[in-house]
Amino acid sequence: MKLVNTYQNLPEQLYRQTLPTTVKNPNLLVFNNKLAKSLNMDVCNEETLANWFSGNTLIDGSEPIAQAYAGHQFGQLNILGDGRAVLLGEAKNQAGELIDVQLKGSGITPFSRSGDGKASMSAMLREYLISEAMHALKIPTTRSLAVVTTGENIIRQGLEQQAILTRTAASHIRVGTFVYAQLQASQINDDNLLQLLFDYSINRHYPHLKSLNTPDKALALLEVVMDKQAQLIAHWHRVGFIHGVLNTDNVAISGEGIDYGPCAFMDTYNPQTVYSSIDYQGRYAFKNQMPITWWNMARFAESLLPLIDNDEKKAIELATNTINTFDEKYKKHWYGMLCAKIGLNNTDKNLALAKALLELMQTYELDYTNSFKQLTLMAMGVDFSDIETSEFNKITDTEALNTWMNDWKQAQKNGNKTNALTLMQTHNPLFIPRNHLVENTLQQANSEGLTEFKALLKTLKTPYDWRLYKKTTRFQQPATQEWNAQFKTFCGT
Numbered sequence: 001m002k003l004v005n006t007y008q009n010l011p012e013q014l015y016r017q018t019l020p021t022t023v024k025n026p027n028l029l030v031f032n033n034k035l036a037k038s039l040n041m042d043v044c045n046e047e048t049l050a051n052w053f054s055g056n057t058l059i060d061g062s063e064p065i066a067q068a069y070a071g072h073q074f075g076q077l078n079i080l081g082d083g084r085a086v087l088l089g090e091a092k093n094q095a096g097e098l099i100d101v102q103l104k105g106s107g108i109t110p111f112s113r114s115g116d117g118k119a120s121m122s123a124m125l126r127e128y129l130i131s132e133a134m135h136a137l138k139i140p141t142t143r144s145l146a147v148v149t150t151g152e153n154i155i156r157q158g159l160e161q162q163a164i165l166t167r168t169a170a171s172h173i174r175v176g177t178f179v180y181a182q183l184q185a186s187q188i189n190d191d192n193l194l195q196l197l198f199d200y201s202i203n204r205h206y207p208h209l210k211s212l213n214t215p216d217k218a219l220a221l222l223e224v225v226m227d228k229q230a231q232l233i234a235h236w237h238r239v240g241f242i243h244g245v246l247n248t249d250n251v252a253i254s255g256e257g258i259d260y261g262p263c264a265f266m267d268t269y270n271p272q273t274v275y276s277s278i279d280y281q282g283r284y285a286f287k288n289q290m291p292i293t294w295w296n297m298a299r300f301a302e303s304l305l306p307l308i309d310n311d312e313k314k315a316i317e318l319a320t321n322t323i324n325t326f327d328e329k330y331k332k333h334w335y336g337m338l339c340a341k342i343g344l345n346n347t348d349k350n351l352a353l354a355k356a357l358l359e360l361m362q363t364y365e366l367d368y369t370n371s372f373k374q375l376t377l378m379a380m381g382v383d384f385s386d387i388e389t390s391e392f393n394k395i396t397d398t399e400a401l402n403t404w405m406n407d408w409k410q411a412q413k414n415g416n417k418t419n420a421l422t423l424m425q426t427h428n429p430l431f432i433p434r435n436h437l438v439e440n441t442l443q444q445a446n447s448e449g450l451t452e453f454k455a456l457l458k459t460l461k462t463p464y465d466w467r468l469y470k471k472t473t474r475f476q477q478p479a480t481q482e483w484n485a486q487f488k489t490f491c492g493t
């Protein structure tokens with residue numbers, strides 16, 4: 001395998017050449033063979049892989065860099081950059097697209113500020129698990145290629161094993177990268193840097209926009225990135241995912257979900273749910289992901305203003321008109337998915353039915369995933385009473401429940417049955433990475449090894465395989481409400 005380094009054709013303000021720190025005793029813990037193959041990577045012996053993915057040996061062609069970017073952290077603009085990651089270079093996948101290969105946790109960089117540049121094994125295994133689960137859930141995401149332990153310890157929640165994650169991504173260009181380029185450009189009153197990043201991004205991600213002239217192209221980029229983000233958030237809502245840190249540096253313009261730190265999956269349906277221990281105000285609560293992404297897109301629009309029009313007032317007007325379409329874009333994706341979750345097409349009537357279900361679920365504290373799972377099993381004609389009790393038993397207002405069930409059955413009758421089942425089976429996962437399973441698995445990884453981690457990972461790879469509903473019940477159980485109440489994940493891991 002040979003990496004290329006096209007990002008380095010951009011001006012050096014956007015990165016610093018940085019070598020990964022060599023490690024004492026690299027040991028390949030997890031490796032994603034299938035992903036490696038899709039990147040045309042010759043899978044050689046474990047020792048070589050451990051050396052490559054710890055950064056001890058550079059892959060052929062690799063010229064590592066730390067990327068510069070800014071970010072609005074909980075709303076506050078800061079200059080950040082890769083403080084604990086290096087981009088090794090880009091691989092070509094089987095479709096001929098460039099895919100970033102990045103080491104995360106590979107030591108300090110010029111952007112590390114006061115951080116140690118390192119990561120704990122449990123945090124890196126966590127990102128591995130979540131990103132691969134996301135991919136299997138058919139949600140755009142960065143991927144994980146490997147986790148390598150270094151043979152050293154670091155201090156996080158006490159003394160922990162250190163590890164490095166190899167992450168792959170359509171690119172690591174973030175909204176924050178544009179914000180950074182625009183800030184730099186405005187300081188020297190020269191938009192060239194921004195223009196070059198813009199051209200690179202269009203070439204790499206949205207080449208169909210190439211033929212437009214720059215002002216139209218800038219608005220078109222804004223529009224397509226907004227649509228990708230709207231779709232991403234709708235998917236997260238479809239599976240009950242809460243990212244936890246939707247800062248502008250954690251929003252990729254490719255539309256892939258990135259940086260799975262203090263993220264979690266909701267058990268009981270409650271749109272107010274927050275898990276991140278540093279999110280005191282609930283800025284990134286489940287239900288806020290839509291308005292916050294809208295806000296993030298407005299920051300993206302601001303960074304594009306110089307390319308939209310020389311006349312700032314006109315540029316703001318044009319950008320605002322585009323930004324105002326976010327609501328409509330999100331609703332198109334989310335309402336389509338929400339109706340599909342109950343096996344119906346997106347019509348006003350079906351949508352009202354789906355929303356009525358969410359209300360019942362919230363009032364009676366039903367498990368989000370298992371409620372939709374049980375509706376799917378009902379549509380399949382499966383009697384699941386010998387496996388688990390019905391979530392719907394929690395609805396004590398039996399009249400409301402019966403009315404809803406009758407309306408749903410009637411709506412299904414009006415549609416196509418096969419189509420309804422396909423919609424439900426492809427939009428409702430049988431398994432999600434339940435927080436208690438993830439946490440227990442990671443704890444066990446520290447003390448006993450990876451047996452449970454591998455079992456969970458294997459299960460999470462087939463979330464829509466409905467033949468498994470009876471076999472894998474232990475992966476379908478939510479945590480107790482007490483467990484969830486005390487559960488918090490942590491940033492800076």
Ligand code: AMP
Nearest residue numbers: 080081082083084112115116117118259
């Ligand atoms: P994150 O919360 O992981 O998205 O990171 C936000 C910023 O903090 C990025 O610039 C990271 O590179 C940086 N950062 C996070 N953890 C560390 C660390 N252990 N050492 C240095 N920089 C870090």
Ligand code: MG
Nearest residue numbers: 249250258259
């Ligand atoms: Mg980040």
